[in-house]
Amino acid sequence: MEFDKFVIGFEALELGEYNYNFLVDDAFFNDLEYAEIQGGEVIVGAVLRKSERLSQMELNFEGKVAVPCDRCSEDVTLPVSFTESLIVKVGTEDNEDEGLLILDENDIEFDIRHYLYESISLSLPTRRIHSEDGDDKGCDEAILSMLNQDYEKENNDEDNIDPRWSALKNLK
Numbered sequence: 001m002e003f004d005k006f007v008i009g010f011e012a013l014e015l016g017e018y019n020y021n022f023l024v025d026d027a028f029f030n031d032l033e034y035a036e037i038q039g040g041e042v043i044v045g046a047v048l049r050k051s052e053r054l055s056q057m058e059l060n061f062e063g064k065v066a067v068p069c070d071r072c073s074e075d076v077t078l079p080v081s082f083t084e085s086l087i088v089k090v091g092t093e094d095n096e097d098e099g100l101l102i103l104d105e106n107d108i109e110f111d112i113r114h115y116l117y118e119s120i121s122l123s124l125p126t127r128r129i130h131s132e133d134g135d136d137k138g139c140d141e142a143i144l145s146m147l148n149q150d151y152e153k154e155n156n157d158e159d160n161i162d163p164r165w166s167a168l169k170n171l172k
């Protein structure tokens, strides 16, 4: 499959319908410094309908991404599969609405990368942990037991260090 560049020369397009295929892969996430997503491969099929005032873009996301697990912090792979519809409008409004992309009249092209990242990110579940079904082997036990040790150690240290607690105990 041939993939398109993420910058769409919107201004130069004549009214009509255009198809795009974007590849969101490891390199894509590596380029974004703020990326919480560690890597993955998502194919985004998009149809842009350009019309006089309001243009529309339908997008279909299919693939998977890797994010740190909430429990053991090792990568957990999550499926990505959803469709979205985006209104593309030219104007000067300052509107941050989801699903609305405002292009400045002077913008002859737009970069869709930020939008793609945000959409994928928002589609992920808030709780991200390894499951033990299928190919997933669950959390990394070695790391979990290390985290537990740290936790216990911290608690013990607190007991030893904080003299107020000792003082309170002695009051009894």
Ligand SMILES: [Zn+2]
Residues within 6 Å of the ligand: 069, 070, 071, 072, 073, 074, 076, 129, 130, 138, 139, 140
């Ligand atoms: Zn885990």
